[in-house]
Amino acid sequence: MxxxxxxxxxxxxxxxxxxxxxxxxxxxxxxxxxxxxxxxxxxxxxxxxxxxxxxxxxxxxxxFPARLFGNKEKTEAKIEVFLLRELDSSDRIWDVLVDPARKVRVGNKLNFGSGLTGEVIDNTTSRGRILQIHFNGTHEKLIKKIKELGKTPLPKYIKRLPEKIDxxxxxxxxxxxxxxxxxxxxxxxxxxxxxxxxxxxxxxxxxxxxxxxxxxxxxxxxxxxxxxxxxxxxxxxxxxxxxxxxxxxxxxxxxxxxxxxxxxxxxxxxxxxxxxxxxxxxxxxxxxxxxxxxxxxxxxxxxxxxxxxxxxxxxxxxxxxxxxxxxxxxxxxxxxxxxxxxxxxxx
Known part of the structure; x- marks a missing residue:
């Protein structure tokens, strides 16, 4: 087969x-x-x-509302970040996908708003990155903030932005x-x-x-x-x-x-x-x-x-x-x- x-x-x-x-x-x-x-x-x-x-x-x-939308520092380019899994809760390290991937390199900093930022510290696959998230608060408050800012992770093939119904x-x-x-x-x-x-x-x-x-x-x-x-x-x-x-x-x-x-x-x-x-x-x-x-x-x-x-x-x-x-x-x-x-x- x-x-x-x-x-x-x-x-x-x-x-x-x-x-x-x-x-x-x-x-x-x-x-x-x-x-x-x-x-x-x-x-x-x-x-x-x-x-x-x-x-x-x-x-x-x-x-989990895993889809975040942020902007690159300096260029303000809009970047979508899909949180796959948390790798290290103490250092706030996440395995993520980014889109468009060609615009996101190691060292780039992303701003998601409301005091939530991130820095790309490594590459994984073509669209995959390791992201360190920065937020002034406990881990519990960080997860709460991600849920506030995050959107429903609809599959890409649906080709529309998440709505309230989702x-x-x-x-x-x-x-x-x-x-x-x-x-x-x-x-x-x-x-x-x-x-x-x-x-x-x-x-x-x-x-x-x-x-x-x-x-x-x-x-x-x-x-x-x-x-x-x-x-x-x-x-x-x-x-x-x-x-x-x-x-x-x-x-x-x-x-x-x-x-x-x-x-x-x-x-x-x-x-x-x-x-x-x-x-x-x-x-x-x-x-x-x-x-x-x-x-x-x-x-x-x-x-x-x-x-x-x-x-x-x-x-x-x-x-x-x-x-x-x-x-x-x-x-x-x-x-x-x-x-x-x-x-x-x-x-």
Missing amino acids: RTSNFEFDYPLDLLAKYPTKERDESRLMIIHRHNNKIEHKYFKDLHFYFEEGDTLILNNTKV EIRYQTIYAKIEGSVAAPTAGLHFSKHLLKKLEIKGINLVEITLHLGLSSFFPVEVEDISKHKMDSEKCFIKKDVCSIINNTIQQKKRICAVGTSSMRAIESSVSSNKNLNPFSGWTNKFIFPPYNFSIANTMITNFHMPKSTLLMMIAAFSGYDLIMKAYKIAIEEKYRFHSYGDSMLIL
Whole structure:
């Protein structure tokens, strides 16, 4: 299997720039792996496909307002800084992306306003820099100030500035633990009403945490998939969650990974007897065909970009031929793609 196998064309007007009016009114494609049948529903119909004792695994990470806009000292050139992760809290060192990268060099100083400044102290990738942030206050006050000035980190392909609606809708309703610079988009479709329907039906809703970076959203640039390297992302799975999931396995009920991040998290901590272990650490798990999944037997996911690691994972889960057929149908039926787009349930 090569990266070029995951290339496809789609009309750019199918790229969703805004969410649907209501979260659960997005469309939902149902893919039945046992007979290759495909249905067209709405996300609010999800509860019809699960029964008492089934388990849904939700990623409760919360998106950090990671996009800052500043000006270069002296030239006043406008620079966008995307905060990826804090490397050293005492010295306030951050791993960042900058745009336009050609204008930002080591030694450049940036002013973000309200007493927040930064100095570029090293290069990483073509757009990557190491930034030391300067602010007169405690670390807690610094983070508060970044949140005040920062904007919702919408993916670049949406090609618009963040708006007020994004502060709410580019976040799941069960987001709790801050640390992501990208939303776990499969979870964006859940409404409070739908979650309540699932609970009333006796379906387990358990939460894990995987803080998303940007590597999952970058296209794979090597033709040999096995040579692609994922960035590490922080992951937490609690003991009580493992107990519920492992009991569901024993009962031979449905276990649904809500999103590729949930799937990557649980597949990063599998025991020798195919049960889930508690986990606290980093994972750079890259799942691509062929792959034998150990925990989840169903999956919810959005429609992803060509040549992405996300598409490769769901091809491993559903089967390459079936998923490419589903994408062809999705384009014909005008499903909306990517973060604010529609979704599929793979059974």
